[in-house]
Structure formats: structure tokens, C-alpha cells
Amino acid sequence: MSKRINWKAFKERIPARVQVGARRFFEIVWVQSFSDPSIFGETRFSPDQIALRAVDSEKEICHTYYHELLHAFSDQYEVGLTEAQVMKLEKALHYILKDGNLIKEKL
Numbered sequence: 628m629s630k631r632i633n634w635k636a637f638k639e640r641i642p643a644r645v646q647v648g649a650r651r652f653f654e655i656v657w658v659q660s661f662s663d664p665s666i667f668g669e670t671r672f673s674p675d676q677i678a679l680r681a682v683d684s685e686k687e688i689c690h691t692y693y694h695e696l697l698h699a700f701s702d703q704y705e706v707g708l709t710e711a712q713v714m715k716l717e718k719a720l721h722y723i724l725k726d727g728n729l730i731k732e733k734l
């Protein structure tokens with residue numbers, strides 16, 4: 628059973644900050660552009676931030692969000708994921724975050 632993703636609705640549910648550890652949060656910051664136009668997003672440290680480009684499509688923004696989250700988790704738990712590994716896991720994180728998938732919807 629597959630449900631179509633409403634990317635616009637998903638994007639609107641991206642929070643202002645996201646918790647990645649017991650006492651660690653990343654602030655979500657929205658930017659118009661990056662100095663390198665081939666970059667879709669950025670995970671920044673001290674201060675901890677995930678920068679997303681507001682002008683991208685909703686679907687791109689959601690995938691970038693998954694991607695940057697993985698960099699943040701990798702840093703928090705000292706996993707040392709490479710860029711190639713993050714790009715592969717980005718697809719997995721989509722299914723982890725999909726509503727009603729890993730845990731069922733509220734009764």
C-alpha cells in the first residue's frame with residue numbers, strides 16, 4: 628500500500644528546531660541562496676543549524692532536510708558517515724519518517 632506524499636504539507640511540518648540528542652538541538656534556518664549554487668542545504672556546527680534553501684521545490688526541501696538531519700545525527704553519535712552514505716540513507720530516512728509507517732497512526 629503506498630500513499631502519495633503531500634510534499635507541501637510535509638514541508639510545512641518542518642519544525643523551527645529539531646532534537647538530535649538528549650541536550651542537542653539544531654535550529655532550522657531558511658536561506659535564499661548559498662554561495663555555491665549547487666548546494667541544496669548545509670549542516671552547520673556551533674551554532675548547530677540546518678540551513679535549507681527556501682526557493683527549492685517542496686520535495687527537494689524535504690529530501691535536503693532528511694539529508695542534513697543525517698549529517699547532524701552522524702555528528703551527534705560520532706558515526707562518521709561519508710557524503711555517499713548520507714545520500715543513500717536519505718532514502719531510508721524518508722521511510723522512517725513517513726506517517727503511519729514505522730508506527731501506526733494514532734487510533
Ligand SMILES: [Zn+2]
Pocket residue numbers: 694698710713
Ligand atoms: Zn551532505
